[in-house]
Amino acid sequence: MTKPAPVYVLGGAQTDFARNWSKEGKHFVAAMREATLGALEATRIEPREVETAHVGNFAAELYARQGHVGAFFLEIDPAFSGLPTSRHEAACASGSIALIAASADIEAARYDLACVVGVEQMKTVDSTTGGDILGTAAWYEREAKGIEFPFPKLFGRLGDEYDKRYGLKDEHLAHISAVNYSNAKRNPNAQTRNWFMSESHAQHESKFNQVIGGRIKVSDCSQVTDGSVAIFLASEKFASAWAKRNGKTLADVPRILGWGHHTAPLEFDTKVAESRDNAYVLPHTRQAILDAFKRAGIASTAELSGIETHDCFTTSEYMAIDHFGITKPGESWKAIEEGVIELGGKLPINPSGGLIGAGHPVGATGVRQMLDCHRQITDSAGDYQVEGAKKFAMLNLGGSATTSCVFIVGK
């Protein structure tokens, strides 16, 4: 395989994930517009310089009865008229698929500057309807139809599978939750930045922390979030000129060092059956990580400064810890107990607060993770900066870890 042309990450912007766009009386295009105009301003890129746009969105048809989401990019600025746009969908990994598609455009030298926008407006429906819509990220007919809140139950079973194979204590899951909420307090765009959370609240079932399904309580869940994120990916040619005009050199600009993309069977039971004799519960996710490491030329997480991972539930972060190879399979709890994953720890996970703390506007999450990797590498993450960050990884999952996308970002 020949080495493809490098893909540079110029930066971007996101909406405040605490906002409720339905309460503001707004269509999701308003969120796309704010994020993209914010990204143009943050990067000092002119609208006429954008050559293509890739939009990540999960279910606008169901949340807002609107398809053809890619075409909404043209509503942002008159200069975008005629641009080639597309919309990408892979459930909660939609944003990453948009990033991969935009990267491919740059690698193939089709375009020099791509805008990637992730967007989801989820607060258009009540929580039960929303839970049902999210069920379409599983095999709906078999795993979600007629089931209230199917996804917490599926990820509860991921915890159960760990318990069966290696043993799992819920107190470790509670700690993951507490760390994410605590990090989110440092993130000015995090949905939960003003919410109360403590380890003891996360540990116990109570009136305000009810069980949603199996071992999953409210505190183990990511949020229902409205939001949009926009980011620019560029070729070496564009990135060089852009760096120069902003008083930087190409070496200052982060790029995608490696990526991995694997799809596992849609049904959770099939995944688990397939991995029965494997040390990793989700081998396809593990493989996506290894592929990204290989492409980035890194041997292990020892070369990373931090990770933004897909904590749609505490169990998925628990899984990410051993699948990244931070511990041996089944020993994620060791990294939790040793404080490895905390801000200031050996390998901070989700300094932004992740999906639990920062929020999870489904189709925008992958793009948000990429933006946070960029912030870390450019030392612009403010109060949640990992000191001296050189290389950051992100893992974005779709469905019950059906689609796994990994990126390594660095200079």
Place this chain on the structure above:
Amino acid sequence: MADNNKVIIIGANGTMGAGAGCVLAGAGYSVTLLARTCEKAALGFADAQNDARAEAIAERLSVGAYDSDLARTVGEAAIVFESLAEDLPLKRQFFELIDNSRRPDTIVASGSSGLSVAEMARGRSDSFRRNFLGVHLFNPPQVIVGTEVIPGPDTDPAVVKGVVAMLTKRLGRKVIVSKDMPAFVGNRVGFKVLNETAQLAAEHGVAFIDYLIGPHTGRAMAPLATVDLVGWDVHKAIVNNVHANCEDEAHESFAMPAYMNAALHKGCLGNKTPERGGFYRRAGKQVFVLDPKTGGHENYQKPAPIEFVEKMKQLHHVGRYGEAMKVLAEARGADAEICRRVVLGYVSYALNRVGEVAASSADVDTIMSYGFNWAPPTAIVDLLGAKNTVAMLEKLKLTVPAVVEQAAARGGRMFSGGILEYGRTFVG
């Protein structure tokens, strides 16, 4: 500041006291909620748990009564937060008790929304006055993060700096430092607009004014509905205080409308008196609206759509805020003139406070945006264009604030942020 984590809330059974308790305990402080009796303090305890949506916050909360616990707990506290009713003699009486029990480095903060910090501290010890200041939170404090810090004449600047840092960093608040003038910055500017709309409702009707000057003019909630939420008693206290103690270009806008005084007399306090209501009264699904002319509540009827208002709402709906403001600027007719007068009046009055009660236009923006959820005045100037804003202000015979004049001469933008910072304040 004393080197411990202990905070005492005085008046913890009120909404603001319990809310402050929730915010402080959420940030890791060990909070004692004090009220006249332990039973009353327990009400604040339950409210704080509900506000936090977490029973576990109880681990950081305790309750007590003034008679049995005030002297002891104040003696151990790093911070005392006073959240009593807006009653100067009552507050002064408590500050005397606190002065007698506090450690020399205990910070005492008053949550008053507009009483004079200097007056509250008068007669207290030197050490008390050095460590005393206003910390004005907005309701509900666990949701609205805008906060004003108001130093008194003797407050130690290091105390101000420390409290601002603590509010910003540890509590995640958006903080400005305001001068010790009636209603400070937020309520002075906010209630000027709210009372002006209440005055306009006398002639044009409540439902019409709330529609005409609704969320599309850059506010989370229609103005008269906001007064119902705040409470008419609070509204009256604030506007009367400013009317009596401030002589400025909008003096008459602070005159409480006669029909409001009459309704207040009958016990209409807004949402807190659901049976009597305020501008609105709800009975099941039915909504009634006050007729300022008769003083009675009539069936609510949705006002007939006005073209420019509907256009603005449609543009906000798709995130085109600048174009919406252009529609406002160019709309013809008497209704548009009223709407422009209120919106431009807000810009004029708010930015004319710079150098008076507010230190900068950025501070005015912060408190209106994060305390009221209203569009930052300088963002409105930017959307209209500074030169155009000056022309509109002159045409309406409204004061052109110096900072707007300078911006028009200089060119460029006034608002420090971008669309991501002000977008939420325009509602479709």
